[in-house]
Amino acid sequence: MHPTKLETLGIGKQFANGGTDEVLTVLTDISLRIRPSEFVSIVGASGCGKTTFLRILDGLIPPSSGSVLIDGREVDRPDHKRGFVFQKDSLWPWRTTMGNVMFGLQIQRRPRGEARETARKLIELVGLKGFESHYPHQLSGGMRQRVNLARAIAVNPEVLLMDEPFAALDAQTREVMQLELLRIWGAEKKTVVFVTHQIDEAVFLSDRVIVFAARPGRVKEIVPIDLPRPRPFSIKRTEQFVRHVDRIWGLLEEEVFKSSGVERPVH
Amino acid sequence: MANKAFSLTTQAGASIAPGIELTGAAAKFWRAYRPTIRGTYTFILILVVWEIVGRYVLTSRLMFAPVSAVAEEFVKLWASGGLQQDMLVSFTALFFGFLIAAAVGITMGSFIAVSDAASEHFDPIINALYATPLIALAPILILVFGIGPASKVAIVCLLAVFPILINTKAGIRSADESLIEAARSFGANGFEIFRLVLIPSALPFIVAGFRLGIGKGLIAVFIGELFGAREGLGYLILLSSQSFNIPGMFVGVIILAGTGVLLVALFEFLEKKIAPWRQFELKA
Numbered sequence: 234m235h236p237t238k239l240e241t242l243g244i245g246k247q248f249a250n251g252g253t254d255e256v257l258t259v260l261t262d263i264s265l266r267i268r269p270s271e272f273v274s275i276v277g278a279s280g281c282g283k284t285t286f287l288r289i290l291d292g293l294i295p296p297s298s299g300s301v302l303i304d305g306r307e308v309d310r311p312d313h314k315r316g317f318v319f320q321k322d323s324l325w326p327w328r329t330t331m332g333n334v335m336f337g338l339q340i341q342r343r344p345r346g347e348a349r350e351t352a353r354k355l356i357e358l359v360g361l362k363g364f365e366s367h368y369p370h371q372l373s374g375g376m377r378q379r380v381n382l383a384r385a386i387a388v389n390p391e392v393l394l395m396d397e398p399f400a401a402l403d404a405q406t407r408e409v410m411q412l413e414l415l416r417i418w419g420a421e422k423k424t425v426v427f428v429t430h431q432i433d434e435a436v437f438l439s440d441r442v443i444v445f446a447a448r449p450g451r452v453k454e455i456v457p458i459d460l461p462r463p464r465p466f467s468i469k470r471t472e473q474f475v476r477h478v479d480r481i482w483g484l485l486e487e488e489v490f491k492s493s494g495v496e497r498p499v500h
Numbered sequence: 501m502a503n504k505a506f507s508l509t510t511q512a513g514a515s516i517a518p519g520i521e522l523t524g525a526a527a528k529f530w531r532a533y534r535p536t537i538r539g540t541y542t543f544i545l546i547l548v549v550w551e552i553v554g555r556y557v558l559t560s561r562l563m564f565a566p567v568s569a570v571a572e573e574f575v576k577l578w579a580s581g582g583l584q585q586d587m588l589v590s591f592t593a594l595f596f597g598f599l600i601a602a603a604v605g606i607t608m609g610s611f612i613a614v615s616d617a618a619s620e621h622f623d624p625i626i627n628a629l630y631a632t633p634l635i636a637l638a639p640i641l642i643l644v645f646g647i648g649p650a651s652k653v654a655i656v657c658l659l660a661v662f663p664i665l666i667n668t669k670a671g672i673r674s675a676d677e678s679l680i681e682a683a684r685s686f687g688a689n690g691f692e693i694f695r696l697v698l699i700p701s702a703l704p705f706i707v708a709g710f711r712l713g714i715g716k717g718l719i720a721v722f723i724g725e726l727f728g729a730r731e732g733l734g735y736l737i738l739l740s741s742q743s744f745n746i747p748g749m750f751v752g753v754i755i756l757a758g759t760g761v762l763l764v765a766l767f768e769f770l771e772k773k774i775a776p777w778r779q780f781e782l783k784a
Binding site (some may be wrong): 322 | 686
């Protein structure tokens, strides 16, 4: 049996439906085991609860049922064992690159000099050397997401939770960021849970792709990606890669049509 | 061809008025400082009109005075030392009243912004008081605090506190949820979120509150000195107008107005300086 880094036991989540007695079930019975240093992606139709699930993993919101275990210990609130990379540009605009990356260390009451040194190294790791004293509004979208990543890694989390971090970037920048992420992941050996709606992104990055079904969100299938690493961009044109993408697209297709209310076309 | 020639001159020079063209360094200067230059024009024009009206139209010195007479009176009052004393008295009251208003406004505003219970308790009364012309309470405060500096400080505080309080609350309430959540993901506790996220994101609003509060504070100082005071700029204005010393009245008014303009400009500058990332909505 493989060692387990992150485990979820029957996670379910219900939300009260604004003012009415109706209860909306967003997630139901999600049980997963993720190995140390594994890169796992979650794909699913929009509204399938991927982001909610990730927020539960971080401890930002509690599950309605079930539990999240990291190294066998239950998660009940955010802490430095997990780093969260947000989809939306959530950098503090009044803090410089350095200030943003140092935030988590400041919360941990690390000595200032040490925090500064750690932040400087990480800013270099994400390729932003020379931009330490820039404010977020002076950086491009891609650079801001690099800061976002450096900020999450700064507290040296064992698990990185990434919520569609490249969704807002243009296609070229996104591809560059995917390579960068793999490079950083290779250097830092983090366990990564990566939420995306881009199937090729999920296949390119991951060891396993978890396909979510919608309404309520649940695991539909787990697809192992046996592509060799390191993966160059050219891998995206290999037959193997395309086969994985097609397979996941097939799994998702029903979900997408189901959730958009459109009848599935007959092939 | 004529059109082309025209466009060339507008590129190289600058037309400040029909028929007047600037070139070279003068044109550059004009472009860089155009708003300031135009504003100054108007200001000078007003002074000139004021002088003409004072000398040739409203010639009765019991009603009006030319600007030169006001300047003369200023020099006279300054030389006597009385003007400095009046300014010191008024500005001291403004300073301490505003300081208390800022402390109370930021504290209460923060408290109301983060606590639903506090908000539900205090919102109705705060909205009611903000809409009330509180200056009407000035006579009561003077009865309570006497005719000394304490009553003026109290009136300034009462008038300035609401814009600061309401803006602080609005600023904290409008803090971006994703910025708060990012801090939470690092395990920040409530106080750290308040100090490191809510206050910095509310800061431009708080300074806008100061800007609105300072105007009200100046009105408060003036009103506070109308009742029983024996010194201060408000007293100077009152005394001068009662003794038909029109130039003296204008000296007081102009100093109050100038102070207001300077302080508002200072806070406007600060608003831009501390939040260069956003052109936030001005809350009036």
